[in-house]
Amino acid sequence: MKFIRFPKTVIATIVLAASTVFADPVDVETIARGGFWMRDNHLRDVGEMLLYSNGSFIDAGLNYTPFSTQLPLRSEFGEHEGFVARQHLSVMASYLLENQSILTALLWFERSGWDGEDFLFVPHYNDFGLIRSVTTWGFAYTSPSSLFSAAAGMQHQNVEYVGDVYPAENDSLLYAWANVRVGWFSAQTSFHRTHLNMLRLSVDLEDRAVLGGASSGIKTYLPNFDLTMYKRKLDGFDEDFIRLTWEQNLFAQRLYGELTFDFPDDGFHSAAIKYYPDPSRFVGIEATCVRRRAVADNWDDLMFGWALELPILRIGYNSSYEYDHLFHAKGTWILEFHFNLGAIDNMLFAKGGRQAAPLETQQVKKKNTPNKSAETVPLTGDTGASEAPTKTITAKGVRYEKAAPANDSQGGN
Structure with a gap:
């Protein structure tokens, strides 16, 4: 059987090698801004998971690029071979109080960066490396009878090492955040001292069976909107823009469309079609399109990609998720070993699941x-x-x- 396995091994090696040869480098500027987007992605996930505040949730993942040519670094001195890594962990737990209200504790942690030497958890901290981590924690109080919840917490950004090619960065920053939800409407904000970083307004109209809503019918086809107003400092100047995301159930909570625009100048950012064989979302397939350079009226730089998500593995190529979460990674295969699971009472689902996984035992009565x-x-x-x-x-x-x-x-x- 060795002569059968050998051609398969050769073909797989050639495909993987070709994907690394034609990989695009990541920019110093993108890695330098990574902390801003790490904090924002945390709060976006927190706002979504607080919809499920009467349950528990865990999500752990690991990205690792094994080849030095897979995601090289581009700086003013040229291109440098190296490695990208990312680890993340999210935990949420709830406790039912005597008055039927719910107290929720949550913790989000992420560590990522680039280094010139191969590393998985311990980098070598060379001249072109940058490693940082962000920790988000907080508590939430939910009153199911009044459909009201309030949450608040802190974000810590810690820089382990900054190479010579990156702008100077504080080694430790502290941010405050808050989230208020009334019914299906929520507002979220983040501050650094007296500086407002962002304000997010969300409307989640779609019914979800795991939250006591309908599993079919017209209410499951209502849209979900997310409007985020960013106010960040870039090169000493305040850069303000608005990002609008529209998520729409297209068929039986299995097929979804997602569209993102940036205002007032940048326009189209990304679009995605996502298919889940089961509404619990343990398995998913997505086709995406993202514009790599935010230049108004520039439709020539669209990047198309896809991703396959399994219970313990995600495989992506040019997908918008990897682009937004891993320093604009593109032109190569990105693997993520991960595990995520949510639970409410006896219902199990993956992140963002609309219905419980079909795992319950059914009693069969014979005549x-x-x-x-x-x-x-x-x-x-x-x-x-x-x-x-x-x-x-x-x-x-x-x-x-x-x-x-x-x-x-x-x-x-």
Whole structure:
């Protein structure tokens, strides 16, 4: 069988090697701005998961590029071979109070960066490396009867190492965030001291069965909108823009469309078609389109990609998710080993799941099958238990019980 495996190995090696040869480098500027987008992605996930504040959730993942030519770095000195890594962990747990309100604790952690030497968890910190981490934590209070929830917490951004080619960056920054939800409307904000970083307004109109809504019908086709107003400092200047995201169920909560625009100048950012074989979202397939350079009226730089998400592995090529979460990575295969699971009561689902996974045991009733509880049936038409033997039907089978004769105590003649 070795001669059969050998061609397959050669073909797989050629495909993987070709994907690294034609990979595009990541820019120093993109990695330098990575902390801003890490914090924003955390809060976006927190806002979505607070919809499920009466449950628990865990998400852990690891990105690793094994080849130095897979995602090289581009700086003013040229291109440098190196490695990108990203690890993330999200945990949310809820506790039911005596007044039927819910107290939720949450923790998000992410660590990512680029280094010139191969590393998985411990980088070598060379001249072109940058490694940072962001930790987001907080608490939420939810009143299901009034459809109200409020959450607040802090974000810590810590820089482990900054190479010589990157702009100067504080080694530790502290941010405050808050999130308020009333019904299906929510508002979220983030501050650094007195500086407003962003304001996000979300409307989640789509019914979700895991939250007590409908599993089918017109309410499951209502749209979800996310409007985020960013105010960030870039090169000493404030850069303000608005990002609008529209998510739409297209068929049976299995097929979704997603569209993102940046205002007022940048226009189209990305679009995606996502298919989930089951609304629990443990498995997904997506086709995406993202514009690599935010230049108004420039439609010539569209990048098309795809991704396959399995319970323990995600494979992406030029997909918008990897582009937005991994320093605009493109032109190569990106693997993520991950695990995520949400639970509400006895319902299990993946991140963003609309319905519970079909894992519950169903009882099958057969025709003419007796109940497990014992049933006593007389062998004769007389119902007197002392005058006739009886048959007892149990779950294990049939046994006979013989009643004692009425004159047994008087002796025989």
